Amino acid sequence: MEIITEFIKLNTRGHTDIIDITPHVQDIISSKGFTEGQALVSAIGSTTGITTVEYEPGLVKTDIPKLLSQYIPYGPDYAHNDTWGDDNGAAHLRSSLIGTSITVPFLNGELLLGRWQQIIFIDFDTRSRARKIAVQLTGKKPEE
Amino acid sequence: MEIITEFIKLNTRGHTDIIDITPHVQDIISSKGFTEGQALVSAIGSTTGITTVEYEPGLVKTDIPKLLSQYIPYGPDYAHNDTWGDDNGAAHLRSSLIGTSITVPFLNGELLLGRWQQIIFIDFDTRSRARKIAVQLTGKKPEE
Amino acid sequence: MEIITEFIKLNTRGHTDIIDITPHVQDIISSKGFTEGQALVSAIGSTTGITTVEYEPGLVKTDIPKLLSQYIPYGPDYAHNDTWGDDNGAAHLRSSLIGTSITVPFLNGELLLGRWQQIIFIDFDTRSRARKIAVQLTGKKPEE
Numbered sequence: 201m202e203i204i205t206e207f208i209k210l211n212t213r214g215h216t217d218i219i220d221i222t223p224h225v226q227d228i229i230s231s232k233g234f235t236e237g238q239a240l241v242s243a244i245g246s247t248t249g250i251t252t253v254e255y256e257p258g259l260v261k262t263d264i265p266k267l268l269s270q271y272i273p274y275g276p277d278y279a280h281n282d283t284w285g286d287d288n289g290a291a292h293l294r295s296s297l298i299g300t301s302i303t304v305p306f307l308n309g310e311l312l313l314g315r316w317q318q319i320i321f322i323d324f325d326t327r328s329r330a331r332k333i334a335v336q337l338t339g340k341k342p343e344e
Numbered sequence: 345m346e347i348i349t350e351f352i353k354l355n356t357r358g359h360t361d362i363i364d365i366t367p368h369v370q371d372i373i374s375s376k377g378f379t380e381g382q383a384l385v386s387a388i389g390s391t392t393g394i395t396t397v398e399y400e401p402g403l404v405k406t407d408i409p410k411l412l413s414q415y416i417p418y419g420p421d422y423a424h425n426d427t428w429g430d431d432n433g434a435a436h437l438r439s440s441l442i443g444t445s446i447t448v449p450f451l452n453g454e455l456l457l458g459r460w461q462q463i464i465f466i467d468f469d470t471r472s473r474a475r476k477i478a479v480q481l482t483g484k485k486p487e488e
Numbered sequence: 489m490e491i492i493t494e495f496i497k498l499n500t501r502g503h504t505d506i507i508d509i510t511p512h513v514q515d516i517i518s519s520k521g522f523t524e525g526q527a528l529v530s531a532i533g534s535t536t537g538i539t540t541v542e543y544e545p546g547l548v549k550t551d552i553p554k555l556l557s558q559y560i561p562y563g564p565d566y567a568h569n570d571t572w573g574d575d576n577g578a579a580h581l582r583s584s585l586i587g588t589s590i591t592v593p594f595l596n597g598e599l600l601l602g603r604w605q606q607i608i609f610i611d612f613d614t615r616s617r618a619r620k621i622a623v624q625l626t627g628k629k630p631e632e
């Protein structure tokens with residue numbers, strides 16, 4: 201068994217910007233020649249999220265942002281904002297709720313996801329950010 | 345260290361059908377002879393969920409479905425439904441929120457869970473489904 | 489590659505008591521001499537939570553408890569409470585929603601987290617508890 205660590209770098213718009221990172225993760229698996237194992241996908245930063253979704257505009261542009269705005273609205277009413285003179289309390293709460301990391305298994309070099317299931321990175325912050333996501337592969341290569 | 349990939353197959357009723365899959369996962373660990381390691385349990389499909397709960401009827405039949413119905417009700421009011429003529433927008437949102445994967449450590453061949461803590465698969469879709477859940481074990485066997 | 493399993497023991501106050509366990513996890517990595525790999529952090533018990541957050545009082549003492557109280561209030565109105573004569577139905581629901589486990593990668597012996605991103609354990613139960621959290625490291629040491 202082997203382990204390798206790579207990084208995906210993204211420029212995001214913030215405000216619950218949702219990006220399909222499945223091709224990036226699959227490319228790392230393929231280029232490193234792993235056949236059976238798992239991809240740990242872990243976002244760096246406390247206003248980020250990682251989960252899976254069917255990546256289509258209805259969910260990604262409307263339903264997910266709307267759901268989160270309904271229950272964790274952006275705005276001034278968070279104690280976090282008082283701590284730092286910040287305006288991103290909602291971004292932190294969304295991040296803690298959704299989580300910043302997922303592990304997805306792969307077999308025969310292919311991620312074990314549903315046909316309509318993609319791995320997404322979400323930037324919850326209230327401004328544009330340059331982001332890093334760690335992708336750590338653990339598993340086997342064919343010669344082993 | 346070794347890695348193996350197995351699958352659990354389930355027929356579900358959908359509509360937030362909650363199934364205790366702990367015995368399936370424990371059986372795979374025991375039958376493969378792993379002693380120390382971890383079980384990655386990853387559902388395939390974007391209307392599924394994996395988490396842990398005390399598996400008793402009050403929580404499983406009433407409290408969890410009721411909580412989700414209160415904040416993410418099934419129904420027509422999702423942009424996702426317009427995209428596909430679907431009716432399962434709520435199922436996708438619930439899945440992204442709860443998550444589709446968990447990793448649970450084991451030691452001496454036994455899952456490290458609380459006495460009242462079970463691993464559950466949830467089918468959020470709005471119809472019966474045949475489901476596959478990947479279980480990938482990483483760890484050691486006694487001879488190592 | 490190697491795997492080792494350790495435990496963090498904590499005495500908590502319950503009622504959504506939020507504890508920064510990042511130093512405990514980092515200490516285990518450092519003391520065991522791992523350089524590249526991942527830390528699976530998995531809480532034992534169905535009224536616990538593990539996630540990440542910026543560990544500052546505004547979020548930890550006010551915003552997170554307030555958010556959860558708004559949507560999943562402590563109190564008697566849960567079917568779970570009827571099952572056992574318990575009063576912690578809300579604690580179970582919060583646990584299933586937030587999740588009880590996270591995996592965080594590390595490189596050069598350091599956890600790959602943001603500067604303001606800490607790993608937290610949350611005790612959602614309605615009383616003081618003695619808790620155990622499993623920390624399982626998988627990865628490489630320098631001599632390998």
